Amino acid sequence: MSPTPDFGRVVLRRGRPREPLSTDPASTSNSELQPMLRRPFLVSATVMAAFSLMACDPGETDASPDRTPGLGAAEYGIVIHGGAGTIVRENLTEELEAAYHEALRAALEAGNEVLEAGGSAMDAVVAAVVILEDEPLFNAGRGSVFTSEGTNELDAAVMDGRDLDAGAVAGVTTLRNPILLARLVMEESPHVLFTGDGAETFADQFELERVGPDWFYTDARWEALERAREREEITLSWHMEEDRMIGTVGAVARDRSGNLAAATSTGGMTNKRFGRVGDVPIIGAGTYASNASCAISATGHGEYFIRNVVAREICARMEHRGETLQEAADAVVMVQLLDHGGTGGVVGIDRDGHIALTMNTPGMYRGHFLAGGEPFTAIYADEGDGR
Ligand code: ASP
Numbered sequence: 001m002s003p004t005p006d007f008g009r010v011v012l013r014r015g016r017p018r019e020p021l022s023t024d025p026a027s028t029s030n031s032e033l034q035p036m037l038r039r040p041f042l043v044s045a046t047v048m049a050a051f052s053l054m055a056c057d058p059g060e061t062d063a064s065p066d067r068t069p070g071l072g073a074a075e076y077g078i079v080i081h082g083g084a085g086t087i088v089r090e091n092l093t094e095e096l097e098a099a100y101h102e103a104l105r106a107a108l109e110a111g112n113e114v115l116e117a118g119g120s121a122m123d124a125v126v127a128a129v130v131i132l133e134d135e136p137l138f139n140a141g142r143g144s145v146f147t148s149e150g151t152n153e154l155d156a157a158v159m160d161g162r163d164l165d166a167g168a169v170a171g172v173t174t175l176r177n178p179i180l181l182a183r184l185v186m187e188e189s190p191h192v193l194f195t196g197d198g199a200e201t202f203a204d205q206f207e208l209e210r211v212g213p214d215w216f217y218t219d220a221r222w223e224a225l226e227r228a229r230e231r232e233e234i235t236l237s238w239h240m241e242e243d244r245m246i247g248t249v250g251a252v253a254r255d256r257s258g259n260l261a262a263a264t265s266t267g268g269m270t271n272k273r274f275g276r277v278g279d280v281p282i283i284g285a286g287t288y289a290s291n292a293s294c295a296i297s298a299t300g301h302g303e304y305f306i307r308n309v310v311a312r313e314i315c316a317r318m319e320h321r322g323e324t325l326q327e328a329a330d331a332v333v334m335v336q337l338l339d340h341g342g343t344g345g346v347v348g349i350d351r352d353g354h355i356a357l358t359m360n361t362p363g364m365y366r367g368h369f370l371a372g373g374e375p376f377t378a379i380y381a382d383e384g385d386g387r
Contacts, residue, residue, distance in 0.1 A: 083247005087363025144267025161260030250297025278302030300344010
């Protein structure tokens with residue numbers, strides 16, 4: 001028997017590849033919700049970039065019949081997040097705030113460089129997420145939280161809006177950049193999602209950088225696990241009151257050809273057990289992209305995002321109800337999720353280049369870099385969207 005696994009039509013290449021609740025805001029029955037929606041920190045941020053008004057060439061795209069951007073839309077752009085949650089000023093020093101801004105900016109610049117040069121939305125989101133995965137501040141890649149066994153199990157996904165192609169991995173333990181493996185699943189296998197040992201075996205076919213447990217070790221993350229064990233609870237990274245706020249990372253982009261892509265990567269939840277998989281690698285829950293509507297990357301309590309199929313739900317509302325990206329994001333994040341008790345946020349970009357950064361939490365590490373503009377980064381909800 002050959003030790004080489006059979007991946008069906010996989011072409012194995014060496015080396016990295018190039019590239020009963022109301023959903024109507026007006027009819028919510030949650031009495032706590034309406035006051036929350038009025039709080040300043042819950043102002044969700046819609047950005048309709050008032051920069052480039054250049055229309056893209058309809059002939060260059062292959063999925064959407066109407067490629068004419070609306071007023072205020074960006075010809076190309078990238079939007080990112082580094083996790084949403086109870087992120088409040090009292091818990092962050094100026095130095096830490098500056099470090100987050102710097103990391104977000106570096107990711108935006110990497111993505112923008114790709115887009116500005118005419119590269120694809122997929123290349124841009126992967127470039128941005130790789131940078132965030134390598135940054136220990138965030139709960140992804142290097143900064144991933146610990147499981148109950150003291151290990152690190154990472155989830156990641158990518159989706160290409162051109163053809164609904166998608167790739168994801170769950171519970172990987174040795175990949176420095178799980179987002180690169182997710183992309184390989186999409187491009188080099190007939191499958192969408194590989195988990196655990198199978199994902200590791202798939203990775204063996206490529207020259208991806210592998211790391212040992214030390215790569216993921218930080219005192220802060222280990223102490224967080226110990227505290228969670230003491231309290232016997234499973235915590236979201238960003239729910240740890242006294243811990244440094246960290247979060248899942250993600251990016252969405254629209255390229256000059258009008259194509260959309262999404263990428264999300266996470267270490268999941270501190271003290272998670274028994275092969276728990278969150279929303280990130282579940283296509284439609286934490287990650288989704290379709291040129292027919294929008295690209296979404298989510299962050300928050302994964303179980304709620306899975307049950308509400310958050311990312312796809314936002315796109316579906318645009319496609320079937322004719323809602324704008326912001327209307328759809330508000331309905332799902334600010335109403336539907338909250339009705340269920342789900343907290344978190346999303347970043348999105350639509351087929352015309354409008355963007356949304358929406359959270360039902362006091363903060364979300366976030367930013368955007370849109371054609372003709374400057375990079376914008378923010379942490380707290382009351383910082384708005386930079387316009
Ligand atoms: N959504 C991630 C998960 O549940 C956690 C996060 O966004 O911080 O795995």
